[in-house]
Structures are given as structure tokens and as C-alpha cells.
Amino acid sequence: MKKKIVWGVAALFALVLISVIFVGSNLDSLVRRAVETYGTAVTKAQTTLGRVDISLASGTGTLKNFKLGNPEGFKTDKAMSFGEVSVEIDPSSIAGNGPIVLRKVLIDAPEITYEVAQNGDTNLQTLQKNIQAYTAALTKDNKAGAKETGKNEGQGRNLVIERLIISNGQVHLSHALLEGKKISVGLPTITMTNIGKEDKDGASPAEIAQRLLSKITDEAIQVGQSAVMKNVRDVGEQGIKAVKDAVDESGVGDAIGNLLGN
Numbered sequence: 001m002k003k004k005i006v007w008g009v010a011a012l013f014a015l016v017l018i019s020v021i022f023v024g025s026n027l028d029s030l031v032r033r034a035v036e037t038y039g040t041a042v043t044k045a046q047t048t049l050g051r052v053d054i055s056l057a058s059g060t061g062t063l064k065n066f067k068l069g070n071p072e073g074f075k076t077d078k079a080m081s082f083g084e085v086s087v088e089i090d091p092s093s094i095a096g097n098g099p100i101v102l103r104k105v106l107i108d109a110p111e112i113t114y115e116v117a118q119n120g121d122t123n124l125q126t127l128q129k130n131i132q133a134y135t136a137a138l139t140k141d142n143k144a145g146a147k148e149t150g151k152n153e154g155q156g157r158n159l160v161i162e163r164l165i166i167s168n169g170q171v172h173l174s175h176a177l178l179e180g181k182k183i184s185v186g187l188p189t190i191t192m193t194n195i196g197k198e199d200k201d202g203a204s205p206a207e208i209a210q211r212l213l214s215k216i217t218d219e220a221i222q223v224g225q226s227a228v229m230k231n232v233r234d235v236g237e238q239g240i241k242a243v244k245d246a247v248d249e250s251g252v253g254d255a256i257g258n259l260l261g262n
Helices: 008-019 026-042 123-149 204-250 253-261
Strands: 047-055 060-068 082-089 100-115 159-167 169-174 183-187 189-196
Touching: 008 082, 008 183, 008 204, 026 060, 026 123, 026 189, 082 204, 100 123, 100 204, 159 204
Parallel strands: 100 159, 100 169
Antiparallel strands: 047 060, 060 082, 082 100, 159 189, 169 183
């Protein structure tokens, strides 16, 4: 149920972590403010982050209570939230101009809402479109700037994520066909490796966000659609049975049989 992440997501956290990595004072609050500001701009949905704990000495960071709201036109209160995101950075990659290497990004206990609006649009796909539009505009601006200056300075440092794991997730479904019924299904563990390594220069945070949210969205939609169809089928079967039982109890079935000579 880009970006996130989307936002959604670990690439967003990686981006803001790196963007303020050299700031010495009040770092945690700067990261939180950057996540909320940048995430909202990218996804066009309200983004909030509860707590940030970063250790520059060890190259580790923890972000808690991340929440991404829904884009305009959807009724549920959020598209996704993460209980905790932990990041391990390769300290040797921080200096210089090459990509910053994140050894591991772990997203624990994400909750994703897969909402289908009356017109058939879904919140997760709308978030993807918003991030795609932002990325396209950013790329266009960078190319224009590079043409004028001969340098591409628009997106700053690129990233490489060696291992990204999303575990213990839940997908909550909201669909008109469910008639108000609440359904939650488990999200399979998602593992992605060597993100950005296919290019020696790494991938931009926006590109990583797009890939990550696309992966989460694909998984959420797959389990969500399966659960919706199962529950719709169950409701249909229950409805047919209820009608049959009502007919039997009322004696209408026997009366029709007598009229037909059965």
C-alpha cells in the first residue's frame, strides 16, 4: 500500500541522515525536521517522525514512530507507519565525493494501509505517482543546471544500500466491497540487496525511495487484493446461504414444490 517512501521509507531516512551528518549540534531534531519537511514535499502527504537517535561515532541511527499520511482524496488516516527504522553506515564512505554506503537498513513492524477509493484509485499508487512527478521535476532541474554550469549539483551525494530488510509488517485493507469490514493481513518479509551498486556512482535518494516504495506497494497490493477477493467471496457465499436458509425456514420452498407437484 515515490515514496514511502514515500514516502515510505528507508531511503527518506537515509537521505536526511546523510544531509545533516556533518552537523554537530542538535542533530537529532534537525533530522526529524528534515524528514517531516522533505517527506511531505515528495509525497504530497503529511509526514511525521516521533524520535531520532543518532551516533556519529558508531555510524548508527534509529528513527521511531514514522507516519506517512494519505494523499488528498483518501479517507483512512495514514498510508503507512514504521515502528522503528535502524540504519548502519559505513564510516569510511562518508568522506569524499563518492556514494555513501549504508551497510544495513532495517524497517521493523511497518503498518501499511491499502485503500481503494470509489473511483478505483489506490492510495499507494497515488503516492508512487507523486514521487515519480517529484523525481522527474528534480531530474529536469538538475539537467538544466548542469547545462548552464557544466556540473550536476542538484541532488548531492548518492547512496548505496547493501542490505535492506522490512519485517513484521501488516497490511490493513480499506475497500468499498468489504462494506466497512476491517481486514488485516501479514506482509511477507522483504529483502533488497545492493541497491544503487549497479551504478558506480550509486543512486540518488529519490531513486532509492521510488524503488523501495514500488517494492512495498507491489507486495501490499498482492496480499491486499488476495484478501479482498477471499472476503468478498466469503460474503457472497454467506449471502447465498442466508437466502436459502430463509426460504427453507419460511416454508416457501415447500410451497413451491407442492405447486410444481414435487
